[in-house]
Amino acid sequence: MGTNADKEPRRLPRWRELRRIVPARPRWSRAARVAVAADVGELRRLARRRTPRMVFDYVDGAAEGERSMARAVRAFDRVEFAPHVLRDVAEAPTSVEVLGRRVAMPVVLAPTGFTRMMHRGGERAVARAAERAGVPYTLSTMGTTTAGDVAAAAPGGWNWFQLYVVRDRARNLERLALAEAAGMDVLVVTVDVPVAGARLRDVRHGLTIPPSLRWRGALEAVRHPAWWFDFLTGEPLRFATVEGAPEDMAGLTNLMFDPSVTVADLEWIRAAWRGKLLVKGVQRVDDAKELAAVGVDGLVVSNHGGRQLDRAATPLELLPEVVAAVGGRTEVFLDGGVRSGADVAAAVALGARACFVGRAYLYGLMAGGEPGVTRVLELLRAELVRTVQLLGVSGGVEGLTPDLVRLRGS
Numbered sequence: 001m002g003t004n005a006d007k008e009p010r011r012l013p014r015w016r017e018l019r020r021i022v023p024a025r026p027r028w029s030r031a032a033r034v035a036v037a038a039d040v041g042e043l044r045r046l047a048r049r050r051t052p053r054m055v056f057d058y059v060d061g062a063a064e065g066e067r068s069m070a071r072a073v074r075a076f077d078r079v080e081f082a083p084h085v086l087r088d089v090a091e092a093p094t095s096v097e098v099l100g101r102r103v104a105m106p107v108v109l110a111p112t113g114f115t116r117m118m119h120r121g122g123e124r125a126v127a128r129a130a131e132r133a134g135v136p137y138t139l140s141t142m143g144t145t146t147a148g149d150v151a152a153a154a155p156g157g158w159n160w161f162q163l164y165v166v167r168d169r170a171r172n173l174e175r176l177a178l179a180e181a182a183g184m185d186v187l188v189v190t191v192d193v194p195v196a197g198a199r200l201r202d203v204r205h206g207l208t209i210p211p212s213l214r215w216r217g218a219l220e221a222v223r224h225p226a227w228w229f230d231f232l233t234g235e236p237l238r239f240a241t242v243e244g245a246p247e248d249m250a251g252l253t254n255l256m257f258d259p260s261v262t263v264a265d266l267e268w269i270r271a272a273w274r275g276k277l278l279v280k281g282v283q284r285v286d287d288a289k290e291l292a293a294v295g296v297d298g299l300v301v302s303n304h305g306g307r308q309l310d311r312a313a314t315p316l317e318l319l320p321e322v323v324a325a326v327g328g329r330t331e332v333f334l335d336g337g338v339r340s341g342a343d344v345a346a347a348v349a350l351g352a353r354a355c356f357v358g359r360a361y362l363y364g365l366m367a368g369g370e371p372g373v374t375r376v377l378e379l380l381r382a383e384l385v386r387t388v389q390l391l392g393v394s395g396g397v398e399g400l401t402p403d404l405v406r407l408r409g410s
Helices: 015-019 030-035 040-050 053-060 067-077 122-133 147-153 169-181 200-205 215-223 225-232 249-256 263-272 285-294 315-326 341-349 359-368 370-390
Strands: 079-081 096-098 101-103 107-109 137-139 159-163 186-190 276-282 298-301 331-335 355-357 405-407
Touching: 030 040, 030 359, 030 370, 040 053, 040 359, 040 370, 053 200, 053 359, 067 079, 067 315, 067 341, 079 341, 107 122, 107 137, 122 137, 122 147, 122 359, 122 370, 137 147, 147 159, 147 169, 159 169, 169 263, 186 263, 263 276, 263 285, 276 285, 276 331, 285 298, 285 315, 298 315, 315 331, 315 341, 341 355, 341 370, 355 359, 359 370
Parallel strands: 107 355, 137 159, 159 186, 186 276, 276 298, 298 331, 331 355
Antiparallel strands: 079 405, 096 101
């Protein structure tokens, strides 16, 4: 027996009706998938498919058992919001003041080494994406592009420089001079790498810089031809600031960095650098107090993304204590575990001036080059706006307060 629906008349659909439901461009291309990625996790999966395992694991991995990295991410999973209701959230501005200058949102693209290994666009691509998004970009001492080239690629961006203090103090001054000549006026001194952490994924892969085509690498080349073609047809990979580095990661770190650096060296750098000074790698409240007394402009609560000391302090959990201790004297930033705009909102509510973001934008870079980094920044801003509105914060990001957030289980 037929139903009433079977008796309804049928017709052929018109072309203009079909066009509304047919994608304007094929979704099976990598560029299309990057452009419509729903979150950073999806870009991570795209990056995993595009890049050789040893390159992906260099970004994705951490020290020893990778507990520090995992705990930093899980800390954001413990965040519970306490939203207001019946608030006017028609507008949700995201701009904030960082070190005396307005930025589009409380995000700083963190320094990362060997960036052109992930994609030939490297630091220049990241700096251009940051310039368009209106957020700072930090060039690493271990970068593969010079400070001058970054400044030329993004002349309107706010480009910062990150320094590892090396044994040869004259080299430190040379690097500061190059950064200053490139217009960089914020220096981020990383202090949590006296010796190399044990990054076991890199050890197992035998990672070299540049990546080498050993038998395992040859198999990876077959599986990831687009990455290898991109890598081999780009500029030869080199350390743009550091010269004469060995191939293995641990050897490079132990040769380059000075385990005898103390607060006295930081005071020496403070005297030599005319711009703003941030110290990255704070993992204790008493260290934060000592650094604030030196007169630094900002502290970055960070465990180096879990890439140095495993079982280190979890940045989000430590953040409120550091803010309570020194927040009235210096700006406090958070680094570690940030994967979404909601994460940024939680950190800002707990007192962070802004969040350093590293792995997230590298996933975008590996997945799709400069457009991939742009997509990460678009996602962070959209998620941040939505979170602020759902929290019922009328003043936008600058209205975020600690009462809106708690960490479950603490």
